[in-house]
């Protein structure tokens with residue numbers, strides 16, 4: 001992957017918090033990516049996260065066939081900060097994957113998608129500030145600061161929701177810049193539809209048929225995407241086990257005909273497909289030996305703690321669907337709908353196309369005796385290096 005095209009680190013003029021926007025590539029078009037608002041050790045850790053997220057987004061957009069590059073925004077909040085508590089601190093910030101393969105509990109106590117130490121606030125509709133440990137967060141001021149940074153980039157980057165932000169936050173950012181995605185609503189259903197397409201490809205590769213009927217799944221994380229996955233997989237005739245650190249999610253899981261369990265049991269369940277739908281960093285040298293699934297395919301970003309973990313999965317014979325492919329339904333939906341005004345059937349076809357893309361990657365991996373991660377990386381590099389003719393109507 002080439003070095004970043006542009007990286008901005010600024011102190012928000014209203015909030016005083018460091019704001020990082022990393023534009024990795026615009027080789028295929030305007031960069032798109034999420035806004036992560038989280039607690040970090042310091043601004044350098046936030047910068048590292050933005051660099052990592054934006055690089056992955058370049059691959060995600062290219063592999064999704066979008067005429068866009070990758071970017072990311074990070075708001076670096078200090079320890080003890082939190083925003084509006086309406087909707088609560090998201091559990092993304094309250095659990096960390098433990099070093100022994102278990103889950104270590106604790107706020108801001110460990111890796112979250114690799115870098116962030118905790119989510120401050122979370123996607124929410126209210127905008128009032130909060131106070132914790134003496135650090136007041138005026139969420140509206142922070143979001144306006146983010147909007148100004150994005151606006152000053154002159155349109156090379158469009159920002160959308162990520163961990164710690166949601167559609168309501170995008171509407172506030174939109175008061176300062178037009179380059180905003182995801183103001184209208186929840187991307188969870190589209191993200192879940194894309195994951196199901198990926199799971200069908202994985203199941204076809206493993207078992208010779210894409211049918212999900214009678215297959216077994218363990219869905220880890222029953223949030224905005226996970227709940228739709230439980231629903232879709234159950235409706236398709238799958239036998240679904242699901243877990244979340246938030247015990248309140250049990251009711252919806254059981255109402256959808258799935259079986260509730262605890263996160264550790266879910267992670268190590270003897271199932272056809274493990275579906276990570278919570279945090280990143282779930283696949284590590286410690287957790288991979290404990291897995292009893294045939295394949296892993298889910299939306300969680302940055303599932304591998306480090307690239308070499310893909311080799312561990314391969315050695316164990318566990319098929320891994322790269323998250324930059326399996327988790328691309330949300331961005332495909334947002335970009336195709338909001339930036340390119342495509343019709344709902346066309347957008348749905350794009351999302352379903354994730355299955356074909358993954359099949360191509362799995363075939364390439366087999367033919368080259370490499371991991372799906374390596375095959376996806378090669379394909380992304382090829383796509384980004386080529387002056388690909390856009391398959392989408394211009395904005």
Ligand SMILES: NC(=O)c1ccc[n+]([C@@H]2O[C@H](COP(=O)([O-])OP(=O)(O)OC[C@H]3O[C@@H](n4cnc5c(N)ncnc54)[C@H](O)[C@@H]3O)[C@@H](O)[C@H]2O)c1
Nearest residue numbers: 091187191221222223224225244245263278299300301330
């Ligand atoms: N929302 C989207 O459109 C979208 C698109 C692509 C990828 N993703 C990724 O998919 C994942 C889920 O996204 P989401 O929007 O559903 O997030 P969410 O915050 O709505 O849901 C995450 C759920 O995971 C649970 N959780 C947190 N830590 C856990 C743990 N250790 N064990 C079990 N459960 C745990 C939380 O309680 C929460 O219910 C994230 O990694 C996100 O980055 C989301």
